[in-house]
Amino acid sequence: MDKLWWKECVVYQIYPRSFKDSNGDGIGDIKGIISKLDYLTDLGIDVIWLSPVYQSPNEDNGYDISDYQEIMDDFGTMDDFDMLLTEAHKRGLKIIMDLVVNHTSDEHKWFIESKKSLDNPFRDYYIWRKGKNGEMPNNWGSWFGGNAWEYDSTTDMYYLHIFAKKQPDLNWDNPKVRNDIYDMMTWWLDKGIDGFRMDVISLISKKPDFPDGETHGGLYGDLAPFCIHGPNVHNYLREMNQKVLSHYNIMTVGEATGVTIDEAIKYAGYESKELNMVFQFEHLENLISGEYGKWSDKHFSLVDLKKVMNKWQKGLEGKAWNCLFWSNHDQPMAVSRFGNDSEKYREISAKMLGTCMHMLKGTPYIYQGEELGMTNVKFDSLDDYRDLETINKYHELVNQRGVKPEKMMEYIYHVGRDNARTPMQWDDSENAGFSLGTPWIKVNENYKIINAKMQVNNPDSVYSYYKKLIELRKKYEIIVYGDYELLLPDDKNIYAYLRMLGSQILLIICNFSEDETEFIMPNNLIGKKGELLISNYKNDTDIDKMRLKLRPYESRVILFQ
Ligand code: NOJ
Numbered sequence: 001m002d003k004l005w006w007k008e009c010v011v012y013q014i015y016p017r018s019f020k021d022s023n024g025d026g027i028g029d030i031k032g033i034i035s036k037l038d039y040l041t042d043l044g045i046d047v048i049w050l051s052p053v054y055q056s057p058n059e060d061n062g063y064d065i066s067d068y069q070e071i072m073d074d075f076g077t078m079d080d081f082d083m084l085l086t087e088a089h090k091r092g093l094k095i096i097m098d099l100v101v102n103h104t105s106d107e108h109k110w111f112i113e114s115k116k117s118l119d120n121p122f123r124d125y126y127i128w129r130k131g132k133n134g135e136m137p138n139n140w141g142s143w144f145g146g147n148a149w150e151y152d153s154t155t156d157m158y159y160l161h162i163f164a165k166k167q168p169d170l171n172w173d174n175p176k177v178r179n180d181i182y183d184m185m186t187w188w189l190d191k192g193i194d195g196f197r198m199d200v201i202s203l204i205s206k207k208p209d210f211p212d213g214e215t216h217g218g219l220y221g222d223l224a225p226f227c228i229h230g231p232n233v234h235n236y237l238r239e240m241n242q243k244v245l246s247h248y249n250i251m252t253v254g255e256a257t258g259v260t261i262d263e264a265i266k267y268a269g270y271e272s273k274e275l276n277m278v279f280q281f282e283h284l285e286n287l288i289s290g291e292y293g294k295w296s297d298k299h300f301s302l303v304d305l306k307k308v309m310n311k312w313q314k315g316l317e318g319k320a321w322n323c324l325f326w327s328n329h330d331q332p333m334a335v336s337r338f339g340n341d342s343e344k345y346r347e348i349s350a351k352m353l354g355t356c357m358h359m360l361k362g363t364p365y366i367y368q369g370e371e372l373g374m375t376n377v378k379f380d381s382l383d384d385y386r387d388l389e390t391i392n393k394y395h396e397l398v399n400q401r402g403v404k405p406e407k408m409m410e411y412i413y414h415v416g417r418d419n420a421r422t423p424m425q426w427d428d429s430e431n432a433g434f435s436l437g438t439p440w441i442k443v444n445e446n447y448k449i450i451n452a453k454m455q456v457n458n459p460d461s462v463y464s465y466y467k468k469l470i471e472l473r474k475k476y477e478i479i480v481y482g483d484y485e486l487l488l489p490d491d492k493n494i495y496a497y498l499r500m501l502g503s504q505i506l507l508i509i510c511n512f513s514e515d516e517t518e519f520i521m522p523n524n525l526i527g528k529k530g531e532l533l534i535s536n537y538k539n540d541t542d543i544d545k546m547r548l549k550l551r552p553y554e555s556r557v558i559l560f561q
Contacts (some may be wrong), residue, residue: 006195006251006276007321008480009046010358010470011365014346016053016075017061018423019368021435028423028434030076030084033209034376037087043371043463044470047094047251049197051073051329053081054100057107059166060144060388061421063098063199064105068184072534074471079203080114085192092195101181103167110180111168113216116156124174127160139212141220145392148223162203162227164388172204172236195251199273201237202256202267205230210292217291219400225452228258234266237274246273253277253323258320261315269320277363279323282425288415295411300338302512305442306495308485313361313484313497322362326353332419338377338512340553341510342451345514347374348553351465352535355555356495356510358469361484366466373462377444382409387417387440427453465536472533476559478504493517494550504507511550514547519548530558 011216020032030053040048052062055070060074071078088095104111113122131136131151131288137158140148142165149158150165162168170177206227213221237254245252254267254391256278268275284303287297316322326334335341339349350373358364379385384395390412397403403411413419418441425447426433444450455461473479482499493513499506507530509519535556548556 002270004517006047008473009045009094009251009363010044011047011049011363012040012043013049013051013328013365013367014043014050015051015061015368015421017440018053018434020119020420020426020439022437023072026435026437026528028333028437029074031079034080034084034087037093038039039383039456040093041091041370042456043475044467045093045366047194048088049253049365050098052098052100052480056331057103057105057166058162061386063100064103064164064167065100066105066107067109069187080095082191089192091292094195094251094317096195096253097188097193098199098200099196102203103161103163103169106168106223108169108333111319114168115152125177126168127171127206128155128157129160130157130414135481138220139215139221140223140226141213141218144389147220147239147265157482160206160225164392169206170204173208173232178236180238181241182244184238189244189248189250193250195253195276198252198254198255199322201254201275202229202233202259202263202278205232207231219396222497224258224259224475225289226305229263234272234274236270237267241275245275249346251276253279257277257281265319272320277321278324279328280431282312284337285316285415291404292401292411294415295393295397295403295408297407297410297414300491302495303490305338306489309360309495310325310486310489314484316360318482322360322361323365323369324357324360325365326357327367328365329367329420331367332415334370334374335373336419337414340514341375343375343449346375347462348536350462352464352510352553352555354466354469355508355534355536355557356512358473359479359499359506359508359557360497361480361482361499364473367420369420371463371466372425372452374422374425374450374451375444375446376413377422377442378413379418379442382412384442385412385416385418390416412500412503425451427451435464465534468534472557475504476533477501478506478559482506487522494519498522503561507558507560508555509548509550509558510555511553514552516552517550519550520548521548525560528560530560533557 017028020027020036021029022031051074054065055067056062056065056072071081110125112121113120114126136147138147142148143165151158159168195556213223220305252275254275262277268278285294288296290296334353335350339353394408398408420521422444423434423439428448431439432443455463478499478501480543481499485498487496496509537554
């Protein structure tokens with residue numbers, strides 16, 4: 001059991017555009033983040049994952065970078081960033097940066113050069129192909145809608161973009177690209193940042209033959225089999241590790257879209273010499289996806305969720321380390337997706353979800369606002385949405401695939417990325433205390449009843465509950481290092497599991513439903529004296545009984561010594 005700081009920490013993700021605006025332009029910024037560092041210190045988190053703050057034309061809110069070594073004008077200056085790093089470090093907080101290197105912006109100088117001519121020194125920085133019989137090089141569809149190829153008349157060729165056409169994919173097979181990226185990473189690490197979250201890192205190596213993909217009844221071919229975990233992805237990451245990462249005591253986490261257990265162990269196994277952890281997404285989109293991929297309004301089943309979580313908990317045991325998360329900037333808010341965001345159950349179910357995730361084995365990631373039980377949003381009109389994926393997919397599915405507009409809006413309410421991007425709700429003043437100007441995206445109307453100011457000093461709030469969960473992690477080693485064992489795999493309402501370390505056993509029980517239900521103690525724990533470490537209800541008296549009554553969304557964590 002290797003004890004390592006990044007296993008013990010709690011990460012908090014900041015989406016800077018929506019976190020805190022300091023200058024009244026309606027856009028969150030770095031000075032805004034600095035002003036909230038004390039809030040994060042009070043919450044008790046250890047590491048901030050900062051979504052991209054680099055120079056960017058903002059086609060995809062900073063995931064389209066035009067200069068990796070400059071700060072986006074909307075967010076401030078490099079001096080502001082340096083101040084943020086200093087102020088964070090002063091408080092014992094670490095900062096990991098988003099590293100977006102599968103693609104750049106088309107306004108990056110490499111791409112501007114690359115487009116100019118076939119013999120430009122930067123031509124091979126991107127993936128260019130000739131058309132076939134006057135058509136695209138193949139039938140691949142972009143993940144943000146439309147074709148994955150864009151024609152450029154200067155050289156009469158197409159470039160590949162898995163995401164928006166303003167996000168051309170870099171050619172990682174070119175050693176110059178890799179070395180430039182490694183130099184840039186070294187530059188940031190020498191500045192003192194504490195690691196990287198690597199955007200869609202599983203996509204950087206493409207199979208070289210570029211055949212058509214399966215259409216699965218849709219309009220475009222599926223590029224996933226040719227781009228995910230491509231032939232050289234592990235060679236490149238090992239090289240990156242050897243040339244850059246291994247020289248620093250940092251934390252690295254890769255966004256590994258489409259990852260299996262075996263692949264995860266290759267990326268982030270204890271012996272892999274690549275990354276520390278990977279994000280897997282099986283418990284999110286996969287559980288609800290249907291005819292239109294993630295665009296669906298299906299509800300997850302708890303039995304399926306447990307199956308997936310159990311697979312990852314057991315599958316990585318002793319081999320690699322899990323990332324624990326309900327949400328991020330691409331996902332709906334946790335309480336709306338996995339809990340119950342009605343007035344009656346929002347707080348209680350948000351606390352239950354916090355319990356369930358934070359007691360699993362792995363490093364927990366909190367997405368901004370989750371610690372307040374912030375919810376999804378329902379804007380009446382598509383015009384109020386800002387996310388290009390949402391807007392593009394609306395047009396593709398409604399105009400080209402016959403989905404009814406009202407149905408599509410339901411899908412958006414359910415899974416659209418802007419659910420997580422409405423401004424952070426700081427208080428009940430105008431714009432939720434996020435900005436004195438007009439926010440770049442509308443504030444969720446529920447800010448008067450869900451905001452940090454109401455919760456920080458309230459011992460019964462979701463915020464205080466998260467704070468306690470984090471404190472428990474610091475106090476009980478079993479929460480970090482204990483082995484995991486699932487109980488009741490087929491129960492439709494209860495997610496219960498054990499953690500075990502030496503002679504200690506931790507029992508975690510979470511009722512995922514609004515029904516009262518009963519939990520039967522495992523035989524080996526009956527009659528043992530347990531200590532209740534945390535519960536989202538008061539008056540827990542019957543912890544050593546054989547049968548426990550669970551109230552709606554009740555959760556308990558009981559330690560047996
Ligand atoms: C994954 C990021 O999390 C998402 O926000 C972004 O749009 C795509 N990668 C493209 O960079």
